[in-house]
Amino acid sequence: LAKTTQPISMDSYEGQEVNITCSHNNIATNDYITWYQQFPSQGPRFIIQGYKTKVTNEVASLFIPADRKSSTLSLPRVSLSDTAVYYCLVGDLNAGNNRKLIWGLGTSLAVNP
Amino acid sequence: EPEVTQTPSHQVTQMGQEVILRCVPISNHLYFYWYRQILGQKVEFLVSFYNNEISEKSEIFDDQFSVERPDGSNFTLKIRSTKLEDSAMYFCASSGSSVNQPQHFGDGTRLSIL
Numbered sequence: 001l002a003k004t005t006q007p008i009s010m011d012s013y014e015g016q017e018v019n020i021t022c023s024h025n026n027i028a029t030n031d032y033i034t035w036y037q038q039f040p041s042q043g044p045r046f047i048i049q050g051y052k053t054k055v056t057n058e059v060a061s062l063f064i065p066a067d068r069k070s071s072t073l074s075l076p077r078v079s080l081s082d083t084a085v086y087y088c089l090v091g092d093l094n095a096g097n098n099r100k101l102i103w104g105l106g107t108s109l110a111v112n113p
Numbered sequence: 114e115p116e117v118t119q120t121p122s123h124q125v126t127q128m129g130q131e132v133i134l135r136c137v138p139i140s141n142h143l144y145f146y147w148y149r150q151i152l153g154q155k156v157e158f159l160v161s162f163y164n165n166e167i168s169e170k171s172e173i174f175d176d177q178f179s180v181e182r183p184d185g186s187n188f189t190l191k192i193r194s195t196k197l198e199d200s201a202m203y204f205c206a207s208s209g210s211s212v213n214q215p216q217h218f219g220d221g222t223r224l225s226i227l
Binding site for chain 1: 117119146148155156157158162169171202204206215216217218219220221223
């Protein structure tokens, strides 16, 4: 399973765009990139997932370069409620029954007024 | 939007006692998981479950742990003879059968061992 590296913490202000980059140099051909958000005392919440290029949903965008050795989660116009820990995970979602997720420490995002 | 539900939200138990943590996965999902998160630490995989059997388990998931899907809706984690170090948040997750479907998590059970 690929290891990921993210900044431990980031600070931003309301209304700004926040980009969190994750490195996964050893990503395998079948691995997908998935981002989760976690608030204190709550379970991780799925944000977005991609394999290559760009993926966009109502919450965020995910940019993946051609070599797939990194990915960037982009949160447009953050608000105070976006203060949370963001996790980048890579794994082979096609791996039969073996779909466990290996977690790092994530990026603690603080959005200030 | 369908969600994973876990009960109880908080469980306090004396060391050495047995606890059962309950989860109701999303109804059409086929893959089920338990994770734990010790306060201030990262989320750790415990076990995955598919087709009524364990698919994979971590080294944390030793003989004191067991999982069961007793009926069509519940998925339980049993911890026998709890220890102080079992104190943590325990998260249940489920995912569908189609490829690339992400895991969806419940809000967890906070287990406190006294």
